[in-house]
Amino acid sequence: MVKNLPVVPTAKAGSLVDTPTGITWRIQYPEILENCNMCLDCTLFCPDGAIVQQEGKLVLNLSLCKGCGICANECKENAIQMIPEYSGVQGVFR
Amino acid sequence: MALSIADLPKEELFGQGHAGCGGCGAAVAGRQAMKALGSRTIITIPASCMATMGGSNLKTTWQIPFYHTLFEIAPAVSSGIRAALDAQGIEDVNVVSWAGDAGTADIGFQALTGAAERNEHMMHVCYDNEMYMNTGGQTGSQTPMFAKTSNMSKGKMIKKKNMLAIMEAHEIDYVASASIAYPLDLIAKFKKAAEKPGFSYIHILAPCHRGWQIPAEKTIEFARLAVESGLFELYEVDEGKRTRTVEPIFIPVQDYLLPQGRFKNLTQEAIQGIQAGVNRHYGRGE
Numbered sequence: 268m269v270k271n272l273p274v275v276p277t278a279k280a281g282s283l284v285d286t287p288t289g290i291t292w293r294i295q296y297p298e299i300l301e302n303c304n305m306c307l308d309c310t311l312f313c314p315d316g317a318i319v320q321q322e323g324k325l326v327l328n329l330s331l332c333k334g335c336g337i338c339a340n341e342c343k344e345n346a347i348q349m350i351p352e353y354s355g356v357q358g359v360f361r
Numbered sequence: 362m363a364l365s366i367a368d369l370p371k372e373e374l375f376g377q378g379h380a381g382c383g384g385c386g387a388a389v390a391g392r393q394a395m396k397a398l399g400s401r402t403i404i405t406i407p408a409s410c411m412a413t414m415g416g417s418n419l420k421t422t423w424q425i426p427f428y429h430t431l432f433e434i435a436p437a438v439s440s441g442i443r444a445a446l447d448a449q450g451i452e453d454v455n456v457v458s459w460a461g462d463a464g465t466a467d468i469g470f471q472a473l474t475g476a477a478e479r480n481e482h483m484m485h486v487c488y489d490n491e492m493y494m495n496t497g498g499q500t501g502s503q504t505p506m507f508a509k510t511s512n513m514s515k516g517k518m519i520k521k522k523n524m525l526a527i528m529e530a531h532e533i534d535y536v537a538s539a540s541i542a543y544p545l546d547l548i549a550k551f552k553k554a555a556e557k558p559g560f561s562y563i564h565i566l567a568p569c570h571r572g573w574q575i576p577a578e579k580t581i582e583f584a585r586l587a588v589e590s591g592l593f594e595l596y597e598v599d600e601g602k603r604t605r606t607v608e609p610i611f612i613p614v615q616d617y618l619l620p621q622g623r624f625k626n627l628t629q630e631a632i633q634g635i636q637a638g639v640n641r642h643y644g645r646g647e
């Protein structure tokens with residue numbers, strides 16, 4: 268008789284997207300400026316898929332961004348600025 | 362027809378919410394590759410940063426079937442997946458094994474050379490960060506000469522093994538090098554590999570800012586400098602035909618090497634030796 272295979276626990280596809288890890292240690296975040304020319308380079312260089320192209324627009328999802336600064340470093344138009352997360356002596360978290 | 366970023370699929374099949382470091386080059390490689398491979402893909406990954414990054418049994422960043430294999434066997438598991446798909450008459454699936462430099466060139470090599478010899482209908486991808494990062498950055502065969510690592514504080518004294526040449530010698534359908542700094546070149550190569558009836562091998566230089574001791578925001582920049590200096594050549598061998606896909610502009614190799622913490626003690630003599638090697642390879646200054 269053919270035995271049933273054991274059922275292995277399996278993570279739900281993409282389940283980390285809703286509960287991303289790692290963004291709590293972010294110390295800076297990107298801001299996209301008006302001189303962006305929509306070259307879309309940053310959408311392929313971001314390691315976390317935090318900047319994507321959606322309906323012809325560039326969309327930044329800060330809940331996925333780890334603040335690495337790659338997008339700002341790579342943008343040929345200098346259209347991304349990195350801004351510190353903490354401000355003041357008490358280190359206010361945005 | 363030339364690819365354009367605007368026309369790439371919008372779906373994010375890997376990377377969002379991943380459990381790795383910010384600024385990780387391996388994660389960039391995974392995201393770019395999945396733009397070419399699409400949702401009809403099954404991927405196996407052995408022990409490595411990329412496996413841990415994908416998640417655990419409880420949560421994952423992958424939107425496609427991802428199987429975390431033992432260290433030595435990803436290409437063997439993928440061979441089995443292809444056999445199972447064939448037995449069920451399922452044809453439209455890309456079968457991929459994806460490993461770090463250790464999982465490819467060192468401990469994973471036996472399964473890889475076997476799958477390549479059998480010319481299995483699959484592709485193997487090596488994301489090369491030139492050391493064993495998931496266990497703290499040890500030296501391996503893909504670590505370049507002179508690079509300092511956590512277990513070789515004076516730097517490695519032997520050369521990097523040429524994995525692309527080794528895979529080319531298997532006379533498989535397709536062999537290519539790729540870089541995360543040249544995403545459209547990388548994506549075009551994955552599309553070609555996916556069309557092949559047999560085995561393909563793609564070797565991606567994917568810097569790890571922690572191991573290389575560079576600022577996180579410069580991960581892509583260093584991947585680009587490696588190509589511009591001529592140290593990492595971008596090419597493909599398509600059914601035996603070799604083509605260089607990006608011409609280097611030959612910046613001095615020291616502009617790539619010296620800013621990296623792992624090479625900070627390089628001597629002028631060593632740099633001249635490396636530069637002479639590049640010049641010889643491209644037939645320059647003769």
Ligand SMILES: Cc1ncc(C[n+]2csc(CCOP(=O)(O)OP(=O)(O)O)c2C)c(N)n1
Pocket residue numbers: 387408409410411432433460461462463464465490492493494495496
């Ligand atoms: C059989 C076996 N030996 C050793 C290990 C420990 N180990 C896990 S990941 C790793 C290094 C992986 O290096 P690489 O393939 O280059 O991927 P990276 O972590 O650099 O991304 C090692 C030695 C293991 N998991 N299994």
Ligand code: SF4
Pocket residue numbers: 299302303304305306307308309310325341342343344345346347
């Ligand atoms: S890289 Fe810069 S110019 Fe290009 S889309 Fe991103 S922000 Fe805009």
Ligand code: SF4
Pocket residue numbers: 296297312313314315316317318331332333334335336337338339384
């Ligand atoms: S800072 Fe890093 S993670 Fe955040 S959007 Fe830019 S590239 Fe992506």
Ligand code: SF4
Pocket residue numbers: 381382383384385386387388410414490494495568569570571572
């Ligand atoms: S150690 Fe390096 S390769 Fe591993 S997740 Fe961090 S940046 Fe990526």
Ligand SMILES: [Mg+2]
Pocket residue numbers: 461462463488489490491492493494
């Ligand atoms: Mg490695």
